[in-house]
Amino acid sequence: MLSEGVKRGNRKDLGLTPAGDPCVEEADLSRRNMLYGLGALGVASMSGALGLINYSEEAQAVATDSLEHQWCRVIDLRACTGERKCVSSCQTRHGLPPEQTWMRVLSWQDEVGKEFFMPVPCQMCENPPCLDVCPVSSTFRTPEGIVLVDQETCIGSRACMAACPYEARYFNWSKPAETNRMPAPSPNTPEFPKNQLGTVGKCVLCADRMPYTNELPSCVDACPNGVHYIGDFVTDVAVNGRKTVKLSTFLSENNAVRFKEELGTNPRTYYILGNGQPLGGPEGAVK
Amino acid sequence: MITTADPIQAAIRPFRKASVNFWIAIGVLSAIVLVGIFAWVIQLRVGMGAAGYTDRSFWAIYIADVVAFIGVSYGGAVVSAILLITGVSWRAPLARLSEGMAVVTVLIGAALIVPHLGRPDRLMNMFLQPNFKSPVFWDFVAITTYMLASFVFFLVPLIPDMAILLEEHPNELGKRRTTLYKFLSKGWIGSNKQHKTLHGAITILAILIIPLAVSVHSVLSWAFSLVSRPGWHESIWAPYFVIAALYSGVALVIIVTAAFRRGYHLEEFIHERHFIRLGFLMAALGATYLYLTFADILPGAYLGERGVSQVVFDTIAGKFAISFWLFIIAGGVAPIILVALPQTRNIWGIVIASVLVVIALWLKRLVMVIETAHYDRLTQSFGDYYHFTWIPIAITLAATAAIPLLLMLLFRVFPILAINEIQEAESEEEALQASKSTSMAMKASVGALILVAAVSAISIVGATPSVAAQDNISLTAITSGAKVTLTATVLNGTVPVVDAPVDFYESTKMFKPGTNPIPLGRELTDLNGIASLTYTSVVNGPKNVSVTYYADVEGEPAIASTNIDINGAISPYEERAPKLLAGAGQVLVKVLFTLVFIVFVTVIAQIVRLRRVMRLQ
Known part of the structure; x- marks a missing residue:
C-alpha cells in the first residue's frame, strides 16, 4: 500500500538505500560543507556589519573635540514668585496648546503657609535617558549639549516619555492648531520645531537663538525677576537678561544643586535654593 | 490511548463546502475587525487623544494589548515545542492548533504596535535609523525573529501532511490548495531519510523557539523596566513577563482547542485528558505567577520608599484595588481551584478557568501599564489616569475577533490536525518506545539551556586713565x-x-x-x-x-x-567620564546581533536541509 509508504517512509516498500549507505553519507557531507560555507559567509558579512555599529558614536566623539560652547541653565529659586511668565512666553513662542507646557512651575506651601515655586524645564542631561530609549534615534544631543527631537523622524513611540525622570516631554495628542508662530527665524528644524500630530515635543532651550548674543531664550527674557539664567561652561559665563555672572563662581558661592542627581543623568540645569525649600517639593506639589 | 478515528478525514472536513454557520461566524468576526480598523483610521485623523491618552497616561491599553497578544502566542510555542522536546506523545493532536495559534496571535500582537505609535507611517525608520541602545528597537528585532521562527515551525511539520493529503485525497483539495500543497511539499516521498531530516529540523526549531519566546517577553518587559519609573524599574519583570506569557498562553490554547474541538468535531482526537493535562500545566504556571506577583510587590512595599510604595499602595488598596484583587481571585486563585477540585476538573471547568485567566491577565497588564505611567515623578503624585474611549475598545475587540477569524481561515487552507505526528505518536505508543525519545529530549533540553544561557549573556599694556568727578x-x-x-x-x-x-x-x-x-x-x-x-x-x-x-x-x-x-587659556569645562558600563553596552550589541544572525541562519538552514533531502529523491 503506497499510502503506508508515504506515511511511514517504509524503506522496503520503496526500495530505498538503508541509513548507513555511502550515498546518504555523501549527502550528509555535502550538506555539512554547504552549512560551513554558509557559516563562513555569515561570519564575514557579520564582522563587516558589526564594524558599522560604532559609527555614530565615533562621529559624535570627533564633534565634541572642537567645543566652543557648552550650554547650561541656572534657576535661582530665591527670586521666583510664581508668575509663570516663563511658561506663557514659551507657549507663545512655540505655538503650544494650553495643556502643553515645555516648562512646569511646581508650587507648594509649607506649614506656615509660605509658598514655594520651582520651574522645571528639560534639564538637558549629559546622559539623557530619553536619548537612549528612542528606537529611531530621533532624539539627539547637539555637540553643545542641547537635547532635541527631530519632528520629521519621530515615530511617536513615547519611549522617551517613559524614560524622562523630569517628565519634560509632551506628546501632540491632537492636531496642533495653526498657531501664530513667532516670526519664523528658521523653518521647521529640531531647534525650532513645528508641532505635528503624533510626535513628541520638549524644551529646545530656544536653540534657534544660539549662540544667544542677540536674543536669549524666551523664558530667560520673559522672567521679571531674573530667575532663569542661560550659561556656558566653556566661557564660564551666565546671564539672566540683566545680570552677567561668572558661572563657576556663581554656582559654588550659592551652593547650586541639581535635581535628582542620584539618577546619574548629569543634568545641565542647576538650582539655587535658599528659601529653605526642598528640591522638587513635598509629595503632591501642584503644577 | 489509541484512536481508531482517521485524522485525515477530520483534517480534511473543514475543506469541504462550509456550513451557513461557518460563513455567519466569518461575517460577524470580519465586521468586528472592520469596526476596529475604522476606529484606528479615526484615531489617525483625530490623534491619539481620541483614544483617551494624555501626557500622564502616555502608555496604556495598546501596549497592554501588545504584551497580552504576543504573550498568548508563547502558549502555542509551549504546548508544541516544550512538549515535543520533552517527548510528550499526547501533544500530537494539539500541535497544529497551538502552532497555528502562536502564528496568528504573534501577527496580531505585532500589528497592535501600529495603533500604539503616534506616526505609524514612519515605521520604516526602525530600519533606516535604528538606535541599538533602545529596548524598543530590540523588541522589534526579537518579535521579528520569533515571528519567522514560529512561522517556519508551523510550516515544516505541514510538509508530510500535505503530501499525504495530495496522495490520498487529490480530488477533495480543490485547485488552489492542490497548487499550494504541491509547491510546499514538492519532493516529499516519506522516505526514512526524509523523516529523519524532518525530525531533526523540527527538533532544532522547537529548541530554538523556546529561548526566542523567552527573549521576546524579556525585551518587552525591558521596554518598561529600563526606565527609572517606580513600579516598572524592577529586575523581576523579565521572568515575570515570561511566566505571564506562558500562563495566559496555555489558557488560550485550552480555549482555542475547546472551541475547535466542538466546532470541527475533533472529539475523537482531543479528549478530556488533554484538557486536564493542560489544566495542570496552567495551574502550575498560575501558582508561579502568584508567587512572582508577591515577590514583585514585597520589596517596594516593605521599604516604604516614596514612589514605589505609592505605586504599590495605589495598586493593592487605592484606585486599582478592585482590578488588582479581581485579578488575584479570578485570574489566580479561582483557576487553580477549578483545576484542583475533582468536581470541576472537566472540560467545562478548565475552559471557564482558562477564560478567567486570559481576561484577568489582560486586566493585570493594563493595571501594570496605567498605574506607573500616570505616576508623576515631579509632583510625586498621580496625575489623571487613562480613560477608555470607544476607539481603543473597538481596536482591542477587533484584535480579539481576529484570532478566531484568522484561525478559521488558516485551517481552511491547512489541515487542522498534524496527521503525520498523530500517526507517529500512535505507532510509538504501539511500540512503547518511550526510552528512546527521552534521550533525544535530554539532548534537546541541554541544547535549549545552552541557548538560553547564551542569550542572557556591552597675555603689560598702557593704562588709560579715566576721569571721575572727584x-x-x-x-x-x-x-x-x-x-x-x-x-x-x-x-x-x-x-x-x-x-x-x-x-x-x-x-x-x-x-x-x-x-x-x-x-x-x-x-x-x-x-x-x-x-x-x-x-x-x-x-x-x-x-x-x-x-x-x-x-x-x-x-x-x-x-x-x-x-x-x-593666550594659553584653558576652559574649566571638562567632559564627564562616560556612564559606567557604557563600553559593555557596545559589546552586548555586537553579541546580540551575532546571536540574532545565528538564529536566522539556523532557521533558514532547516528549510534548506529539508529542501535538499526533498530534491535528492
Missing part, C-alpha cells in the same frame, strides 16, 4: 599666560583713597552683541589706594578688563579699562 581710578593689567593680575589705583586728586570697594570685570562676547562684562570680584584699596586681583582667564583672544568704583551710593561710578590679549 575720585579717579586707574587700571593696569599684567598677563602671564592665562593668569591676569589687575591693579587698580583710586586717588582723590593725588591722595590715595583707602578702603574703597573696587569691582573688577572681564569682558565676554557671550550673551550680548558687543562686549558683556563679567564681574570677577570686589577688593578693597589699601593705604596706597591700590587694590589688585589675580584671576585666570578661560577664553583666548583680545578682551577688555575694567574696574569700577562708586564714590557715592547714588551717582556715576569711576571707571577705568584696558585691553589685554590672552
